[in-house]
Amino acid sequence: MAGKIVTLEITDLAFDGKSVAHLDGKVVFLKGGLPGEKVEAEITVTKPRYNTGIVTKLLTKSEHRIKAKCSHFGICGGCTWQDLKYEIQLMYKQKQVYDCLARIGNLSETEIDEIIPSEEIFNYRNKMEYSFHTSGDNSFTLGLHQRGHFDKIFDLKKCHLQAEPSSKIVNWMRDYVAKEEIPVYDVLEHTGYMRFLMIRTAAGTEELMINMVTNYGDFPDPEKFIEQILPDFPEITTIVHNQNGKKSNIATGEIEKILHGPGFITEKLLGRSFRISSNSFFQTNPKQTETLYRTAFEMLGPDSNDRVLDLYCGTGSIGILLADRVKEVVGVEIVPDAIVAARKNAEINGIENIQFYEANVKDYLNAGSQEIENFNILIIDPPRAGINPRALKKMLKLKPEKILYISCNPATFSRDAANIVESGYTLPRVKPVDMFPHTMHIELVSVFYREK
Ligand SMILES: C[S@@+](CC[C@H](N)C(=O)[O-])C[C@H]1O[C@@H](n2cnc3c(N)ncnc32)[C@H](O)[C@@H]1O
Incomplete structure (x- = not known):
């Protein structure tokens, strides 16, 4: 079957x-291909329960198909839906939330x-990570991953997800590394030097960081490098160098x-200042983050007597923005840099009723300190993998009145939500928020209420 050319009618878009x-x-x-289109496709892999393939020819075109803005579209692993009208992208994201809740969470x-x-919908990102790649010869590329390949990087000329001068810095850097003959890292052999170029921007202050990994x-x-790059990009306010010698x-x-x-x-963000260091998590679409947090706080309805445990707190933004509306907040986060930044952020915003712990959430909950018995509000904003099942059990033992769960993955959210509901909570509604146009990523806000 693999290699066979077939005619197919596309009916839906999948999660990936x-x-x-x-x-x-x-x-x-x-x-390739959009719902409503008739296509010619080559079957590439056959499995007992499904096949995969690649569209080789469009036989009919969807009325929702548009011309992608980016010249790298189709090759780049970043944007999958730039050729689909934005309102239709939103419709499919909404449908995926519905499917996950019904199918995985049984929460119809x-x-x-x-x-x-x-x-x-363009230039919305404040952080991009560009990869260097060589196959061992003298040539190299600097850009983004080719769709579906962890070990193939194409030379990026312009990306429309982060505003300029981001792409211009990438092109400058490629020339500099070539001119100075700095060796590039070979991801398969684990040899060479240059691995990543990260560019972070702050819309509210117009500051710009470049981080070479x-x-x-x-x-x-480094003096020569700085002397050469700063006159070309006066927007750069800080340059950091991180060394990662690990295979990951x-x-x-x-x-x-x-x-x-x-x-x-x-x-x-929302009138507060947040320090962002090179290695710590910060939401990547800052304008929409304000909407996300505003929505989350409206749904939560905080009270001045609330004691809030903010798990997976990153640089502390949610807790800091909530602190003046509640009695106290404790944030827990595993990345040491993020905790340093969170403490600093609390200080520069003059917030005194907040504390941060550097810990794995599971360990923090296992430590069984008296303090954790007193929280009546839990905020959970985990990575895409969702909540570790043992950690979730511990969280539920605290019996918080309300749980604000912010998720970047409707599938793992639905799995966790089913467990939370089963242990005596209601979930009246969820609110999807689109943080990442042209990609399949979806953010969700929800509040669980403990049943009386
Ligand atoms: C989606 S981010 C949320 C950050 C923050 N709430 C915000 O809005 O900026 C998830 C965070 O969880 C942290 N994290 C991942 N696994 C963790 C664990 N087991 N224990 C504690 N923190 C963890 C990550 O470092 C990251 O900062």
Whole structure:
């Protein structure tokens, strides 16, 4: 069957951005194509329960198909839906939330509010991680991953997700590394030096950080580098160098050196200031983050007597924004840099009724301190994998009155939500918020109420 060319009608979009069709009673996940389109496709993999394939020819076009703005669209692993009208992207995201809640969570009675669109659909990101790649010869690329390939990077000329000068810095950097003959990291052989270029911006203050992530060793001639890059990009307010000599291909470092400026940028959210360092999590669509947090607080309805436990707190933004409306907040986060930033953020915003602990949520809950018995509100904002089941059990033992759960993955949210509801909570509604136009990512806000 693999290699066979077939004619298919696309009926849906799947969670990972692929399109969905059916062939001989089996589902086919396709790269390319939009619902309503008739396509010619090559079957690439056959499995007992499904096939995968790739669209080779469009036989009819969907009325919702538009011309993608980006010249890298189709190759780039970043945007999967740039060729689909934005309002239709939103419709499919809404449907995916519905499908996950019904299918995984068995929660078809929970109301799903209409998804909140992103105010900006281009240039909305404040952080991009560009990868260096070489196959061992003298040539290299600097850009983003090719769709579906962890080990293939294409040379990026312009990305429309982060405003300029982001792409211009990428192109400058590629020339600099080539001119200076700085070796590039080979991800398969684990040799070479340059690994990532991260660019972070702060819309509220117009500050800009570049962070070079390399294999072990000092950055060659940093003074010369700074002298050359700053006149070309006066927008850069800080430059940091992180060394990551581990095999895991992530853009965070074990050793950080500040080469220029303060080593952080400051963003403003809902009137407060937040320090963002190179290695800590910060929401990537700042305008929409304000909408997300505002929505979350409206749904939660905080009270001045509330004691709030903010789990997976990152740089502390949710707790800090909530602190003056409640009695006290405790934030827990695993990344040491994020906790340093969270404490600093509380200080620069003059917040005194908040404390932060650097810990794995599971360990913090296991430690069984008396303090944790007193929280009546739980805020949970975990990574995409959702909540560790043992940690969730511990959270539920605290019997909080309300749980505000913010999720970036409707599938793991639905799994966790089913467990929360089973242990005596109601989930009247969830509110999807679109933080990432043109990608399949969906953010959700929800509040669980303990049944009396
Ligand atoms: C989706 S982010 C949320 C951050 C924050 N609430 C915000 O809105 O900016 C998830 C955070 O959980 C942290 N994290 C992941 N696993 C963790 C764990 N087991 N224990 C504590 N924190 C964890 C990550 O470092 C990250 O900062």
